[in-house]
Amino acid sequence: MEIELLRSLATPANTKILFCVVDGLGGLRHPETKRTELETASVPNLNRLAEDASCGLTVPVGAGITPGSGPGHLALFGYDPLKYEVGRGVLEALGIDFDLKSTDVAARGNFCTLDSKGLISDRRAGRVSTEFMTGLVERLRQIRLPGVEVLVEPVREHRFVLVFRGEGLDDRLRQTDPEREGVPPLSAKALAPEAEPTAGLANRFIDEARRIIGDEPQANAVLLRGFARYPTWPALPEVTQMRCGAFAVYPMYRGLAKLVGMAAAPGGGTQMSQLEAMRARWAEFDFFFYHFKKADAAGEDGDYHAKVEALEEFDKLIPLLRELEPDVIVVAGDHSTPAILGAHSWHPVPFMIKSKWVRADAVHEFNEPACRRGSLGTFPAVDVMPLALANAGRLLKYGA
Amino acid sequence: MEIELLRSLATPANTKILFCVVDGLGGLRHPETKRTELETASVPNLNRLAEDASCGLTVPVGAGITPGSGPGHLALFGYDPLKYEVGRGVLEALGIDFDLKSTDVAARGNFCTLDSKGLISDRRAGRVSTEFMTGLVERLRQIRLPGVEVLVEPVREHRFVLVFRGEGLDDRLRQTDPEREGVPPLSAKALAPEAEPTAGLANRFIDEARRIIGDEPQANAVLLRGFARYPTWPALPEVTQMRCGAFAVYPMYRGLAKLVGMAAAPGGGTQMSQLEAMRARWAEFDFFFYHFKKADAAGEDGDYHAKVEALEEFDKLIPLLRELEPDVIVVAGDHSTPAILGAHSWHPVPFMIKSKWVRADAVHEFNEPACRRGSLGTFPAVDVMPLALANAGRLLKYGA
Numbered sequence: 001m002e003i004e005l006l007r008s009l010a011t012p013a014n015t016k017i018l019f020c021v022v023d024g025l026g027g028l029r030h031p032e033t034k035r036t037e038l039e040t041a042s043v044p045n046l047n048r049l050a051e052d053a054s055c056g057l058t059v060p061v062g063a064g065i066t067p068g069s070g071p072g073h074l075a076l077f078g079y080d081p082l083k084y085e086v087g088r089g090v091l092e093a094l095g096i097d098f099d100l101k102s103t104d105v106a107a108r109g110n111f112c113t114l115d116s117k118g119l120i121s122d123r124r125a126g127r128v129s130t131e132f133m134t135g136l137v138e139r140l141r142q143i144r145l146p147g148v149e150v151l152v153e154p155v156r157e158h159r160f161v162l163v164f165r166g167e168g169l170d171d172r173l174r175q176t177d178p179e180r181e182g183v184p185p186l187s188a189k190a191l192a193p194e195a196e197p198t199a200g201l202a203n204r205f206i207d208e209a210r211r212i213i214g215d216e217p218q219a220n221a222v223l224l225r226g227f228a229r230y231p232t233w234p235a236l237p238e239v240t241q242m243r244c245g246a247f248a249v250y251p252m253y254r255g256l257a258k259l260v261g262m263a264a265a266p267g268g269g270t271q272m273s274q275l276e277a278m279r280a281r282w283a284e285f286d287f288f289f290y291h292f293k294k295a296d297a298a299g300e301d302g303d304y305h306a307k308v309e310a311l312e313e314f315d316k317l318i319p320l321l322r323e324l325e326p327d328v329i330v331v332a333g334d335h336s337t338p339a340i341l342g343a344h345s346w347h348p349v350p351f352m353i354k355s356k357w358v359r360a361d362a363v364h365e366f367n368e369p370a371c372r373r374g375s376l377g378t379f380p381a382v383d384v385m386p387l388a389l390a391n392a393g394r395l396l397k398y399g400a
Numbered sequence: 401m402e403i404e405l406l407r408s409l410a411t412p413a414n415t416k417i418l419f420c421v422v423d424g425l426g427g428l429r430h431p432e433t434k435r436t437e438l439e440t441a442s443v444p445n446l447n448r449l450a451e452d453a454s455c456g457l458t459v460p461v462g463a464g465i466t467p468g469s470g471p472g473h474l475a476l477f478g479y480d481p482l483k484y485e486v487g488r489g490v491l492e493a494l495g496i497d498f499d500l501k502s503t504d505v506a507a508r509g510n511f512c513t514l515d516s517k518g519l520i521s522d523r524r525a526g527r528v529s530t531e532f533m534t535g536l537v538e539r540l541r542q543i544r545l546p547g548v549e550v551l552v553e554p555v556r557e558h559r560f561v562l563v564f565r566g567e568g569l570d571d572r573l574r575q576t577d578p579e580r581e582g583v584p585p586l587s588a589k590a591l592a593p594e595a596e597p598t599a600g601l602a603n604r605f606i607d608e609a610r611r612i613i614g615d616e617p618q619a620n621a622v623l624l625r626g627f628a629r630y631p632t633w634p635a636l637p638e639v640t641q642m643r644c645g646a647f648a649v650y651p652m653y654r655g656l657a658k659l660v661g662m663a664a665a666p667g668g669g670t671q672m673s674q675l676e677a678m679r680a681r682w683a684e685f686d687f688f689f690y691h692f693k694k695a696d697a698a699g700e701d702g703d704y705h706a707k708v709e710a711l712e713e714f715d716k717l718i719p720l721l722r723e724l725e726p727d728v729i730v731v732a733g734d735h736s737t738p739a740i741l742g743a744h745s746w747h748p749v750p751f752m753i754k755s756k757w758v759r760a761d762a763v764h765e766f767n768e769p770a771c772r773r774g775s776l777g778t779f780p781a782v783d784v785m786p787l788a789l790a791n792a793g794r795l796l797k798y799g800a
Contacts, residue, residue, distance in 0.1 A: 001462050005482070009465070357738075359428055359747050359768060375748075375769070377778045379463065386464030390746045397744060398461055399468035399481065400491045400626075 001386045006078060006395075007239045015392040017242070017287045018278075018326035021076060021253075022314055023069070024296025025333025026057075026349040026368060028340050030304055037295075037304060037339060038350060038367035041311040045318035046331065046366035053329075054358040056376025057348035057368070058384060060335050066346045072334030073256045077236060077289075078385030086259065087171065087228020092161045094255025097267065098153055100230040105169040105198060108226045109152075109160040110177065111136060111219035112185075120181045124158045125219035133158060136219055143208045145201050162205065162224060170195035173202060175225035185223055202227070235261025236287075240389060245281060247274040248291035257289055271313070275320055282324060290321070299337030300344075307339045328355040328391045331366070332384055348378050355391035401786045406478060406795075407639045415792040417642070417687045418678075418726035421476060421653075422714055423469070424696025425733025426457075426749040426768060428740050430704055437695075437704060437739060438750060438767035441711040445718035446731065446766035453729075454758040455766070456776025457748035458784060460735045466746045472734030473656045477636060477689075478785030486659065487571065487628020492561050494655025497667065498553055500630040505569040505598060508626045509552075509560040510577065511536060511619035512585075520581045524558045525619035533558060536619055543608045545601050562605065562624060570595035573602060575625035585623055602627070635661025636687075640789060645681060647674040648691035657689055671713070675720055682724060690721070699737030700744075707739045728755040728791045731766070732784055748778050755791035 027037035060067040060075050061082065070091050071081030089106035100106060111133060113122040128136075134154040141152050148166035155161055174189040188202035202224060209222045237244045238261065246257030246264040249271065254264035263285070265277050271292055278288050292314050298306035322329065333349040350371040352363075361375035372378065376387075389395045427437035460467040460475050461482065470491050471481030489506035500506060511533060513522040528536075534554040541552050548566035555561055572595040576586045588602035602624060609622045637644050638661065646657030646664040649671065654664035663685070665677050671692055678688050692714050698706035721729065733749035750771040752763075761775035772778070776787075789795045 001465065005462075357428065357741060357745070361772070362769065375772050377772075379778075383463030386462070387746075388464075390464035390466065395464055395466065395746070397466045397468050399471040399486065400488050 001078070001383070003079065003234050003239055006386060006389070007234065009395045009398060010240045010389060011394060011396050012241045013393045015286070015327035015394065017328040017330065017388050017392050018290065018321060018324060019288060019330045019388065020290045020292065020321065020332065021073065022292045022295050022311075022331065022333050024299040024335060024337025024344065026336025026338070026345070026347050027299065027307065028338035028345075028347065030340065036368050037307045038311055039369070041308045041315065043311060043315040043366060045315045047364060049318060049322070049329070049331070049354060050352050050366040050370070051364050052360055053352035053354040054376050055350075055352045055361060055363040055366070055371045055374025057371050057378045058332060058351045058381040059348050059378060060381045064346045066344050067335045068344065069252055069334060070256060073253065074260070075381035076332055076334060076384050077260050078382055079233065079260060080382050084231070084233055086231065088226025089161065089171075089228040090230055091252070092155060092159070092226070093153075093163065094259070095252040096153055096155055096161060097251035097255065098161060098163070100163070101165065102230050102232055103167065103169060104163050104165050105171045105227055105229055106161060106163045107202070107224040107228070109162045110223045110225075111158045111160070112221050112223050113218050114185075114221045118184050120178070120183060120185060122218070123177065123179075123181060123223065127157045128219050130154070130156050133160065133219070136213055136216070139212050140209055142212070143205060145204055148201060150205065158219065164198065164201055168197065169229070170198045171227045171229045173199050173227040175227070176202070176206060177223035177225045185221065188224060188227070231259065233260060237261050240287070240394065242286040242394070243284065244287040244289065245278075245285035246289040246291070247278050248289070249274055250291070250293055253291040253293075262289060271317060275317060279324060288326070292317075296337045299339050300342060302339055302342030304339035328353065328388055330384065330388050332381070349381070351376065351384070353387060353391060357391050401478070401783065403478065403634050403639055406786060406789070407634065409795045409798060410640045410789060411794060411796050412641045413793045415686070415727035415794065416682075417728040417730065417788050417792050418690065418721060418724060419688060419730045419788065420690045420692065420721065420732070421473065422692045422695050422711075422731065422733050424699040424735060424737025424744065426736025426738070426745070426747050427699065427707065428738035428745075428747065430740065436768050437699075437707045438711055439769070441708045441715065443711060443715040443766060445715045447764060449718060449722070449729070449731070449754060450752050450766040450770070451764050452760055453752035453754040454776050455750070455752045455761060455763040455771045455774025457768070457771050457778045458732060458751045458781040459748050459778060460781045464746050466744050467735045468744070469652060469734060470656060472781075473653065474660070475781035476732055476734060476784050477660050478782055479633065479660060480782050484631070484633055486631060488626025489561070489571075489628040490630055491652070492555060492559070492626070493553075493563065494659070495652040496553055496555055496561060497651035497655065498561060498563065500563065501565065502630050502632050503565070503567065503569060505564045505571045505627055505629055507562045507602070507624040507628070509562045510623040510625070511558045511560070512621050512623050513618050514585075514621045518584050520578070520583060520585060522618070523577065523579075523581060523623065527557045528619050530554070530556050533560065533619070536613055536616070539612050540609055542612070543605060545604055548601060550605065558619065564598065564601055568597065569629070570598045571627045571629045573599050573627040575627070576602070576606065577623035577625045585621065588624060588627070631659065633660060637661050640687070640794065642686035642794070643684065644687040644689065645678075645685035646689045646691070647678050648689070649674060650691070650693055653691040653693075662689060671717060675717060679724060688726070692717075696737045699739050700742060702739055702742030704739035728753065728788055730784065730788050732781070749781070751776065751784070753787060753791060757791050
């Protein structure tokens with residue numbers, strides 16, 4: 001459903017939606033046991049919830065498309081990720097909890113190695129340590145450019161974030177990373193006339209950085225990519241007339257929630273402390289986004305056993321989550337992260353929704369093959385939010 | 401499929417399609433028996449038909465969207481209801497069998513109560529009786545406005561229809577109903593410059609009505625909403641090269657059929673007399689829209705038992721419908737109306753189609769969970785019409 005249609009149908013109600021996103025939820029069968037991570041895990045509480053729920057599989061973006069965290073979450077929030085794009089610079093800033101303003105232009109930076117001819121010999125400067133990189137970032141902070149504030153923030157290893165803050169900035173710039181070695185870096189060429197001044201600033205930053213760190217043996221230059229402005233999108237609380245709160249340990253997910261206008265509770269702590277925070281603030285919101293990270297991290301590590309354990313840990317939270325007595329409870333994933341693949345994947349993701357009004361199906365287990373037989377079938381993740389709202393009595397009839 | 405694609409593929413054939421729409425067909429499980437209305441009803445004839453049919457579930461408009469009767473039927477007729485919108489004024493006129501012309505502008509009217517300060521104290525004038533309202537409508541018929549014919553027709557309780565008939569009318573007017581009490585009515589403001597004259601007429605009608613009924617204790621003023629022109633859409637008989645006849649007891653459904661260019665047989669009578677009318681005119685049409693109302697009415701009343709009975713009544717008609725020997729028989733619903741919800745809902749709707757050419761499936765019962773396992777899966781209701789045409793040998797091959 002288009003956001004504008006959602007807006008035209010949304011109506012307030014005295015109901016609460018608990019929206020659990022298990023990062024990297026979906027998996028693939030282990031080659032020996034022929035069972036997926038969810039089929040292997042002992043998840044009695046998820047299975048019991050599935051009995052009273054409508055089950056299905058969500059397609060995050062489209063057939064064969066492996067989503068990053070951004071598109072995976074945006075789709076679940078009801079924003080078509082092919083239409084609502086987040087630039088890499090912005091995502092990188094969200095990931096370190098950097099508070100971007102709507103007029104900022106952010107870029108992802110890499111420290112790299114240039115040889116004596118000025119050609120790139122290592123795009124990642126030998127993956128310098130995070131500690132060393134943080135020192136380099138300190139030195140880059142002395143760079144001053146006319147008319148804008150220059151903010152440089154460390155991320156991890158060779159990666160940092162560059163933010164220009166000021167008026168009239170434009171993000172339509174070509175990246176300076178040629179994405180191969182043995183060639184010189186590109187210039188930050190303006191892709192629209194209005195972006196010329198920002199291109200000039202980016203190129204001056206690159207020159208200044210070269211002047212400051214040029215004597216380093218490895219990290220002697222910088223590459224910039226993913227120039228992006230903080231997007232201004234319709235805000236979920238305004239579109240849906242719900243007070244929306246995000247409860248997530250990691251900054252990236254609080255950042256994604258803030259992108260769609262949710263209020264983000266303080267991060268850090270544990271899954272349990274975030275759950276307690278939800279309980280404490282239960283009266284304050286109508287919609288609770290609860291993010292569970294470990295399944296994805298284990299999947300990315302290719303650690304099948306750790307992913308099974310992460311899913312079991314999530315299962316143990318279910319009774320506590322149900323104690324909150326939401327009118328609608330959703331268990332979804334932003335994408336699959338099969339441990340045998342060791343990466344995000346394109347596979348549809350197990351999904352269930354429970355309310356007084358769901359059409360329950362004969363699915364009594366929460367895993368990939370069981371959800372495939374669910375009453376919701378395999379459906380686009382952008383349909384999750386309208387479905388949740390409908391079950392909460394928060395959508396008007398369309399037409400008379 | 402887009403209407404224009406349908407037009408480009410449609411070809412005549414010597415085949416007949418019987419298109420049965422059971423209003424509000426889909427349901428939800430009874431909390432005690434855990435069975436839906438269809439699962440509870442004794443429907444041996446529907447079950448027998450399902451054995452030879454392809455089954456599935458239709459999504460009327462989109463995930464989570466609860467359709468009104470208009471969008472629900474338009475989708476089944478092949479018209480994307482998000483593109484082909486019908487205004488409330490037009491629907492209200494269709495519902496009383498009022499013969500709208502394409503240049504008319506219709507509005508839904510409410511009698512309301514204004515207090516001594518001119519503020520709305522009751523938007524429905526205490527829901528006056530239909531009889532009393534009809535008397536008020538008689539009095540409003542004396543209103544004369546320059547250059548247009550003013551037609552006022554009673555509907556029910558506090559509701560009436562106002563139609564302006566003339567040249568150059570425009571329906572882009574703001575409704576005068578502020579949708580809350582304690583405030584004065586709004587004016588019928590023009591939302592486009594071309595609508596200024598029509599806005600003037602609407603406001604004069606409101607003033608005249610106030611002059612005529614202002615002394616009434618309750619119904620002393622009128623509110624107007626849903627200004628709409630009769631839409632001019634591609635006509636189904638022309639698009640599909642079929643002679644299309646509608647057989648419905650209630651005016652609303654004959655009206656919706658006429659909106660897409662079908663010929664509507666006289667209304668009233670019973671489901672049986674409408675069936676007899678179809679039989680009598682079997683040579684006259686290629687496509688027969690047969691509307692069955694009672695299931696929706698019982699669902700809306702929240703009467704689970706009455707809905708079960710309505711479905712059993714429809715089941716008894718099946719052998720008589722099959723006696724007509726159509727080449728294609730469709731059993732569909734415009735939306736679900738679960739009795740436990742007591743209202744239209746967003747849930748997918750049981751569907752089956754039988755012809756010589758369907759890919760029959762292992763579904764031997766006609767109900768929600770059985771249809772979910774059908775070979776058609778869960779699919780958009782706008783796909784029903786192309787599917788019916790294909791099964792009737794009425795669609796050409798696409799491309800060489």
